[in-house]
Amino acid sequence: MTTNSPSSNKRKAYKGIAMEGIIARQYNRIQKNSIAQYKSWAKLVNDNTAPGSNVLEIAPGPGYLSVELAKLGNYNITGLDISKTFVKIAQNKAKEAGVQVEFRQGDAAYMPFPNDNFNFIICTSAFKNFPEPVKVIDEIFRVLKTKAKALIIDLNKDDPKAKLDEYVDRMNLNMFDSYFTKLTFKSLAKSAYTKSEIQDIVKKSKFKQCKIIDEEVGFEIWLEKLGTPISPLNNLL
Numbered sequence: 001m002t003t004n005s006p007s008s009n010k011r012k013a014y015k016g017i018a019m020e021g022i023i024a025r026q027y028n029r030i031q032k033n034s035i036a037q038y039k040s041w042a043k044l045v046n047d048n049t050a051p052g053s054n055v056l057e058i059a060p061g062p063g064y065l066s067v068e069l070a071k072l073g074n075y076n077i078t079g080l081d082i083s084k085t086f087v088k089i090a091q092n093k094a095k096e097a098g099v100q101v102e103f104r105q106g107d108a109a110y111m112p113f114p115n116d117n118f119n120f121i122i123c124t125s126a127f128k129n130f131p132e133p134v135k136v137i138d139e140i141f142r143v144l145k146t147k148a149k150a151l152i153i154d155l156n157k158d159d160p161k162a163k164l165d166e167y168v169d170r171m172n173l174n175m176f177d178s179y180f181t182k183l184t185f186k187s188l189a190k191s192a193y194t195k196s197e198i199q200d201i202v203k204k205s206k207f208k209q210c211k212i213i214d215e216e217v218g219f220e221i222w223l224e225k226l227g228t229p230i231s232p233l234n235n236l237l
Contacts, residue, residue: 013082013107015129015191019061024085028062035064041153042068045122048149049075053119056080056143058108058136059126063090063101070099078118079103080111109135113143121150127221128154128191137205137223144225152221155192156214195219 019027031038042065049055051074057066060079063086070077079101081087090103106112108123109132121140130136140150193201195212198221202210213220 012131013109015131019083020085024083024089028089031062031064038064039068041065041122041124042072044151045069045120046072049120051075054078054117056113056118056121058121058123058140059129060090060103061086061126063093063103065122065124066090066101066103067094067097067099070094070101071097077101080106080108082107109139111139111143115142116145117143119145119148122153124153126154127152128193133201134204137202137207140223141206141225146225148225150223152223153215153218154221155218157192157194157197
């Protein structure tokens with residue numbers, strides 16, 4: 001079973017402007033400076049996933065994380081992004097790196113995958129951009145295998161602006177890219193969620209509960225599909 005996207009052309013699958021064309025390419029160029037972060041996230045997935053597992057990255061953007069994960073182990077990796085430009089960039093990046101990752105265009109709220117298909121799912125820096133957050137989490141639940149985990153990493157709306165600026169300053173960007181990145185963070189922070197808001201969203205979903213870990217910037221949201229009925233997540237990690 002897969003969930004098909006509504007046919008209505010009026011539906012928008014993301015908040016804000018479309019990450020297409022020159023905007024997507026500019027984002028890709030700046031993200032090259034964050035490769036250490038992507039490698040860290042890839043290692044986190046690698047540490048929590050068995051060899052040969054089916055791994056899904058939701059909203060992979062230019063594909064850095066999935067490509068780095070593919071370098072670490074033998075996984076069946078799929079990246080699903082709403083942006084056609086990002087899909088093309090990511091496909092080229094995987095080809096250049098000599099790794100196998102299936103990047104495809106699609107809507108996180110209506111994923112084109114069967115039930116119980118993935119051993120691990122990760123979504124970084126994108127959850128705040130989904131207009132139907134509960135629907136996306138329910139889709140994660142649907143396509144995730146029983147007893148498997150999902151990880152969402154994103155900004156914390158309660159993080160002070162100064163903290164975000166300090167984080168960008170440590171990226172050693174040139175003046176233009178630093179200004180652009182800080183402006184982007186400021187804009188994205190408006191759509192971000194607080195910890196209590198995340199807990200409320202998850203409570204409305206089929207997961208019901210989650211574990212939230214604070215990070216230097218933002219937080220990790222860990223989910224585990226324990227089947228039906230939902231049991232308390234006493235041993236999530």
